[in-house]
Amino acid sequence: MSPSKPKTVQTMKPETAAKKLGVLFSATPAEFQAGVVSRDELNELQARPPAWLAELRRNGPHPKQVVAAKLGVSISGLARGGVTEPLTTDEIEALKAENPEWLERERTVQAEARKEAQRLKQQR
Structure with missing residues (x-):
């Protein structure tokens, strides 16, 4: 040995x-x-x-992957919404309360992407 x-x-x-x-x-x-x-x-x-x-x-301040997860959107969705800087928990909560149109749209996009990923996973 x-x-x-x-x-x-x-x-x-x-x-x-x-x-x-x-x-x-x-x-x-x-x-x-x-x-x-x-x-x-x-x-x-x-x-x-x-x-x-x-x-x-x-x-926080939280990195973009955490901000995206807390808002229920993708990192790309954050960028499309104009969020490029780290946010604190209070800022995230304020954004949720405000619920701007871009956030609603990106949440819908994210939900559709998850649904499609689940469908593809079940197909396999």
């Missing part, structure tokens, strides 16, 4: 970790932005989020 190699620690850029955590990288603390994140550290952040992470997840 060959001698076992020491286990290599998987690391990722902080930008990648922020994306996996569902937060906006530029809003994370400087010490998070400056280092690398191991797989174990990422798992720990997900299991026991520190105060800064919980706050970002709760109030």
Whole structure:
């Protein structure tokens, strides 16, 4: 039997970790932005989020994929609606309350796309 190699620690850029955590990288603390994140550290952040992470997840600013999900539209739909900047939870809630015409239209487009994807999945 060959001698076992020491286990290599998987690391990722902080930008990648922020994306996996569902937060906006530029809003994370400087010490998070400056280092690398191991797989174990990422798992720990997900299991026991520190105060800064919980706050970002709760109030934002949120990255576009989170904004799109909270509004029930695609990322492309956000762009078509003119939303190009990260939004806070309050801004998202205000947009939902206002329910502009573009948001209603993009929600309909998203619902149709999901319905079609489900239909195709059932065909297979």
